[in-house]
Amino acid sequence: MLLAPIQIESDYLSHFVQDAPSSRPTPEPAAPPKARSGVPLALANLSKSYDERRVLKDVQLHLDAGEFVAIVGRSGCGKSTLLRSIAGLESVDEGSVKVGSGTLAPEVRIMFQEARLLPWKSVLDNVALGLPRAKGAAAAALWTVGLAERADDWPAALSGGQKQRVALARALVHEPQLLLLDEPLGALDALTRIEMQQLIESLWQARGFTAVLVTHDVAEAVALADRVLLIEDGEITLDQAVDLPRPRQRGSAEFAALEQSILQRVLRPAR
């Protein structure tokens, strides 16, 4: 955890976030490589059932280190279960989840749809949860998400978007190598949402972790991900690479066309 303050200095995006959270940071072409970056992820024949209902059917998936993958699908299709299985929050019936390639246990962190902050701990203590000796790193992470001055507040005093930013900071303190995002922006308003997407994208670019984002917003998936997966009825039925250059212009024709084609695929009536 001593790494964090050093790390933060190369976090070029912090300056943008701190000063102008609402404006899109002009990205520098190449983010400095990180000492501790993403890990690959491999799912093999993953199956899971609740009672008789099969929620995941033989899911095969491989993610390269540092890849950003978005999973879309209708509600109840099993996308959240898939993410929770990767996080180890759900047991699987068959198959395996392999995170990382080495013997060292990689840092995996998950962000939930709700911020899940402990209301009886200050914002700073929430970020330092599980790392009581890392207050300095926690403060630095708060600064990264632009909430340094709210460190001593209670979570109840924050807005929904701010709460999610604190939750993001809490995940970042752990220097995650794999960050799992379970619709963390689903409950935010449109503007805050775009802001958070930009924040997540720039942090991902700066730190190079592997990211899996579950979302029901196809535009969000296209804006952030290298690959968009569609899950239908427990199976991956679409694996669409997104080759648009970053930062992605939401208004551009390619963006719209891609979003439209994925959306249509999602909405196609189930067989």
Add this chain to the structure above:
Amino acid sequence: MAALKRKHAPWWQPLAPWALPLALLLGWQVASQAGWLSSRILPEPWAVAKAFWTLSESGELWLHLKVSIWRAGLGFAIGGGLGLLLGLLTGSWRHAETLLDTTLQMIRNIPALALIPLVILWFGIDETAKLFLLAVGVFFPIYLNTFHGIRSADQGLIEMAKSYGLSGWPLYRDVILPAAMPSILVGVRFSLGLVWVLLIVAETISAQAGIGYMTMNAREFLQTDVVLVGILLYALLGKLADLFSRQLERRCLRWNPAYR
């Protein structure tokens, strides 16, 4: 809207809750002086105040007060402490619930005061009997609320904390216990109110000291003014206990906007 406009509370704001008791007191004094109330039924407030003064000057009042507060405090500590302990146990550990909860629920339905004859047979008319009654009465509100608080702790927060590496005592201290705290404090507040009710009854079992004893004694000699001093003391002590539990809530739950 009105709340937004108000910048500073007017000076009389803290006194407002006392306006009604004061008005009643005034009406009572007037009624007594006018002769509408016989002093055998209800002595005038002034006589009560004089009785209070005489009792406190002789030191008798303070002795009784000390004994009563000591009893209430000790009974509350024993009953409440056990309730908290067992509530935490059954709330956090399924086996303990299976083993204990049915028994406790059965005992709960016996009114503490119904135990008086048995308690006298067991413990005599000693101090132990009174403390037992208080402890039994206070036990259940705290036990039930602790159990409920632990069980209704937000599973999402617990899951999050576990995924951030918390387990065992740190998980308990940082997540489960604070989540149960509002409920536990409801139990504490309820118990603190109950303890005075039980005390009055307990102190009528042939006590040698205490406000209940003082009041019963005064009744024998038709000293209605002293009886009233006793009753008013109970009211005051109850209010103080309530104030104490409110302060406790404000301190322990200052993170919660509802308690600020």
